[in-house]
Amino acid sequence: MHSLIAFTAWLSLGQSLTSAQTQVFLPRAPDSLVAATSTLRPWLSKDARIVFPSKEEWAELQIRGSSPRISPNYNVVVEVATEADVEKTVQIAGHYGIPFLAVSGTHGWAITLNNLPFGIQINMRKLNSTTVDPRGKTATVGGGTLQHEVTRALYAKNKQAVTGLCECVSVIGPLMGGGHSMLQARHGYALDNIVSARVVLANGTAVTASETKNLDLFWAVRGAGHNFGIVTSMVLNVYDVQNWTAYVLIFTQDKIEKLFSLVNEVDAQPSRPSNMFLTGTGVRISDIDAKNPVIAYTLGFEGTEQEAAPWVAPFQALGPAVTQVATDVDYISLHTVTQNNLESTTCRRNLNIVGNGASLPSWNMSALRNAYNIFGELTADSRFNTSVFLLENYGMEGVEAVDASSTALALEERLYPVLTSPVIWWEGNDTQTTADAYAYGEKIRAALFAGMGKAKKHTYVNYAIGTESFEQIYGYEDWRVKKLKSLKRKLDPKNRFGYYNPVPAV
Ligand SMILES: Cc1cc2nc3c(=O)[nH]c(=O)nc-3n(C[C@H](O)[C@H](O)[C@H](O)COP(=O)(O)OP(=O)(O)OC[C@H]3O[C@@H](n4cnc5c(N)ncnc54)[C@H](O)[C@@H]3O)c2cc1C
Incomplete structure (x- = not known):
């Protein structure tokens, strides 16, 4: 009986979808969630689950990398298990005017995620699979x-894909x-290695996106x-694995x-x-320096210690306080x-x-020194003393080899080697502490940007706090700005995917 009512609701939903698609998206009251979820339930696959706040599992599903600071306002979680589950959830949410947000690794830190007024968490974790194709070229x-x-x-198949670094973050x-x-x-x-992706659009239909x-x-x-x-899934290039040599050198502030x-x-x-990456982290290690x-x-090198030696030598010549080397390291380790x-x-x-990302054309020493001094103040404050300062130069050869106009990625992201x-980490929900964290982060970033001269300011979208301008994140070229905005108007006219460093339609 229940599913008959739902089926009837679904039929009428199907009939009204076309007119609904032309309306401007205005969230309706949360009580429409009850109707929406009862319409949705019979359409979901057997492994999918709808979780309401009264359920024991609710609390766990609210935990994020950066909670409580980032706490989108969910009223229900739909744990989807198939692409069709995602399609139905988006279609029904659209019909009832309910906002939604996909969640995979929970590590997004942009404050714009808090703009979700109420709605559905579309939890993607059950879409967890990796299959290498028989030719071993893609997965x-x-x-x-x-x-x-x-x-x-x-x-397990002697392959690796280009993902981020941190194991806890999602691939997508x-x-x-x-x-x-x-x-x-x-x-x-990583995005240069997508061969194709299956994407559920704002109208709830899944399509393939690829070169063709x-x-x-x-x-x-x-x-x-x-x-x-x-x-819902993507096909990625994969490569044969090799072992690595990794040097960790600890330098004092001088x-x-x-x-x-x-x-x-x-x-x-x-x-x-x-086959080499360079990356540093500013961090408090009191055994090495009690004050700063x-x-x-x-320095990571995909190869042997002998091959890496000429590249690490000039770093060792600077006299690090500590040198550690790990050889023959497999990609997992x-x-x-x-x-x-x-x-x-x-x-x-x-x-x-929280972070305040800055991408730079090169390191400017006085700017870096100023930023480091502010970082020193930040971490001398006991509320923030586990914070770190990322100082990354992963290398650009493969990045520059890709035509910058062939993807939406900002041009500066392909030009600037410094990330x-x-x-900044801190505990609790104190408003003043949060304001202080934001102020420290902005100050550090401003100090770094001050050393850029006339180069255009750029922030990697995934290191953006959410207060940056559209151009600072997505790029300044006129044609790119126009193309992004016009695609937004075409593909997501009601701005349903508008909670992560949003691309405006106009
Ligand atoms: C600890 C840590 C380590 C990091 N390491 C790296 C790194 O090595 N390299 C790097 O480039 N960046 C890194 N970042 C930044 C990282 O790219 C972003 O934080 C990213 O948003 C995290 O994605 P997530 O799925 O873990 O988080 P979520 O909060 O789950 O998702 C982030 C955004 O992606 C959307 N989303 C999630 N899944 C999907 C999906 N299947 N389809 C469409 N949208 C989806 C969400 O709706 C949200 O808007 C790191 C961040 C942290 C906090």
Whole structure:
């Protein structure tokens, strides 16, 4: 009986969908959720689940990387298990005027996620699968798969894909905005490695986006993807695995200028190996320096210690306080050696975290020194003393090899080799502490931007706090701005995917 009512509701929904699609999207009252979920329930696959706040599992499904600071206002969670589940949920949410937000790794930190007024969490975690194609060139990855899952599934077949670094983050979250990683110098950003994606559009239909199908959507997904649909699966390039050599060198603060001048030099060399990444973290380690944060610097090399030796030598010549080397490291263990594994402090959840990303054409020493001093003040404050300062130069050869106009990614993202951000952690819900964290983050970023001269300010969309201008995130070129906005008008006219560093329609 229940499903008969739902079926009748569904039929009338189908009939009214065309007219509903032409209306401007205005969220209706949360009480429409009850009607929507009873309409939806019979259409879901057997493994899908609808969870209301009264259920025991509710609390766990609200925990995010950065909760309580980021707490979208959900009234119900739909744990989807198939692409058809996502289609139905989006269609029915659209019909009832209910906002929704997809969740995969929960590590998004943009404050715009808090703009969800009420609505449905579309939890993607059951779309967790990785299948290598028989030729071993590509893999199909489910839209809710986390990085540690894809890494292990591929490694079992001696393969690796270009994802982000941190094991706890999803594959799709970083990828749709770029995807910076240890493999980018060789293979480009994660998004440069998408062969195709299945995308559920705002009207609730799933389509394929690729070089041959829905090319405009394929363009938009690669750089501004969070704004255009829900990805249920994607086909990614995969590569043979090799073992790594990883050096971790810890420098005291007096070495900052020498260290980052060297990084600038190495990065500018045409012979910089594409199988090498450089990345640093400003962090408090009181055993090494009781007063100031130090720089833990990693040089990772996909190859042997002998091959890496000439590249690490100039870094060692700077006199690090500590040198550690790990040789013959497999790709899974590399995430542990670089402190990006599930157990690392980086992957903590349910703790406020925020960053203020800045991408830079090169390191400017006085700007970096100023930013470092502010970071020193931040971490001397006991509320923020586990915060870190990301100082990343993963390498650009593979990134620059891709035609910048072929994806929605901002031009600056392909031109600027430096990716940096304070990553500020703190506990609790105190308004003043949150305001202080935001102010410190902005101050650090302003200090870094002050060293850019006339270069255009840019922030990686996935390191954006959500207060940046559209151009700062998505790029300044007139044609790119126009194309993005016009695709937004065409593909998501009611701005249903408008909660992650939104692309405006006008
Ligand atoms: C600990 C940590 C480590 C990080 N490491 C890296 C890194 O190594 N490289 C890098 O480039 N970035 C990195 N980032 C930034 C990261 O790219 C973003 O935080 C990203 O948004 C996280 O995605 P998520 O799925 O984990 O988070 P979520 O909060 O679940 O998702 C983020 C956004 O993506 C949308 N979304 C999720 N799933 C889908 C889907 N299937 N289809 C469409 N939209 C979807 C959500 O609606 C939301 O708007 C890191 C961030 C943190 C906090």
